[in-house]
Amino acid sequence: MKFPLYLHQTDSGSFSGFVPDIIGCLFAGDTIDEAISEAHSAIDAHLEYTAEQGLPIPEAQSITAHLKDEACQGGIWAFADIDIAKYDGKAVKLNITLPQNLLNKIDRYVGEHREFGSRSGFIAELARRELRKTA
Known part of the structure; x- marks a missing residue:
């Protein structure tokens, strides 16, 4: 499943972001590549916890679904392709x-x-x- 990632560059030049479809899933890195790598780790931790609690795995929406979100303005988009099969048990x-x-x-x-x-x-x-x- 491809989860959209929203990123922005900080004043110091590093990158931070969040996964709009996974509430509270935040990530950061010194470079954009590092931030995207950290996004994969953050998503894994969130989905692993979600599965352990017996809760449904969040559905990834398209970037278009988030374009009007006030928190998703002025940054850039990327994707994290996550194999959700491992969270099925x-x-x-x-x-x-x-x-x-x-x-x-x-x-x-x-x-x-x-x-x-x-x-x-x-x-x-x-x-x-x-x-x-x-x-």
């Missing part, structure tokens, strides 16, 4: 039944789109997408 093995032709299509698709890693990763990502629609 421990993997549980299950036995499901799918039609052979559908399974073959899934396997071909996953073979061409390595970002899913496996057919389980593919099915899990589709489930996450569908569940976000109802949240």
Whole structure:
């Protein structure tokens, strides 16, 4: 999931910012690259805590959704691409039944789109997408 990051340069030349979709998620760094790296760490800490508390993972919105926010004026935008699968909890093995032709299509698709890693990763990502629609 790509979380928008809002950054601004301080008078000293360093950068600080926040993640508009994750309340209280702040970060800073001496350079813009360092600040973005720190944003990844801050997001990880927030999402790990959120998952431990059994709370829903915040949904990343587009930058456009934040453009009129008074706190997001005069700075710059970046993204942090976060794999939220690790906050879903421990993997549980299950036995499901799918039609052979559908399974073959899934396997071909996953073979061409390595970002899913496996057919389980593919099915899990589709489930996450569908569940976000109802949240």
